[in-house]
Amino acid sequence: MKICYSIQAFVLIASYFSCHAHESDVSKPFEKMHAHQTFEAHVHAGWESKYSSEGRDALDGKSLWISSLEMGYDHFSGGVWYGRSSNHSYDEWQYSFALTQEVEALEFYAGYTHLVFAMDNESDDEWSAGISYGELPWGVGTALDGVYSLDAEGFFFEWSSGKTYSLGEDLEVSFSGILGWNEGYIPDGHDGVNFFSLRTGGEHVFTENFSLTGHGAYSWGIDRDLSMAGDLQLKDFFHLGLGIEWSF
Numbered sequence: 001m002k003i004c005y006s007i008q009a010f011v012l013i014a015s016y017f018s019c020h021a022h023e024s025d026v027s028k029p030f031e032k033m034h035a036h037q038t039f040e041a042h043v044h045a046g047w048e049s050k051y052s053s054e055g056r057d058a059l060d061g062k063s064l065w066i067s068s069l070e071m072g073y074d075h076f077s078g079g080v081w082y083g084r085s086s087n088h089s090y091d092e093w094q095y096s097f098a099l100t101q102e103v104e105a106l107e108f109y110a111g112y113t114h115l116v117f118a119m120d121n122e123s124d125d126e127w128s129a130g131i132s133y134g135e136l137p138w139g140v141g142t143a144l145d146g147v148y149s150l151d152a153e154g155f156f157f158e159w160s161s162g163k164t165y166s167l168g169e170d171l172e173v174s175f176s177g178i179l180g181w182n183e184g185y186i187p188d189g190h191d192g193v194n195f196f197s198l199r200t201g202g203e204h205v206f207t208e209n210f211s212l213t214g215h216g217a218y219s220w221g222i223d224r225d226l227s228m229a230g231d232l233q234l235k236d237f238f239h240l241g242l243g244i245e246w247s248f
Helices: 010-017
Strands: 039-048 064-073 076-085 091-103 106-117 122-133 141-149 154-166 171-183 192-205 210-221 237-247
Antiparallel strands (some): 039 064, 039 237, 064 076, 091 106, 106 122, 122 141, 154 171, 171 192, 210 237
């Protein structure tokens, strides 16, 4: 199965904590910054116990080492992401670019990603878009994100809602729920609702530029069809991740 762009990678957990609701738990491997005419950049590195993608344990239980660089200026942002499996049998590069716009409590984005699967000598191009709203009652934020794969000629959508709590100046935790559904993005998997996931995470800020992040999530597969190859990895599973972030 082609492993693609919608990965629940912890490298963006810090941006979710900061109430960038469009990042939520869809999650993009790079942060789409709205930097307000200033330049911002982040470097992330870390480890995921499983590669969670479209509700699937995409590497059949193998862990993933990941790193990324994200940069942003005003409405423009871009990044490079790299992931490699623990047994070195899989690697993936992603090169991304996005535009963002904020209108009061709403935020919109549109983006493009070029994916390279070097070991398989394959690549893909994807277009993504999303909208988020951060001022629901009780401080809850919600977001709808979608991605279109030119290779698969299909869409995958995720709707997420969550809330962040500050436990002090240097510690935040978040709780969220994510619902995902397939419309041809996983071409050999069933269309319709695919999974539901509950996630919790935290960020501890050590200095102005350095922080430690982590998360844990449980995903439930929905309407799994074992007669379809794309649904074999759609199952119930838990995964967690740890990482560091440096901003400059």
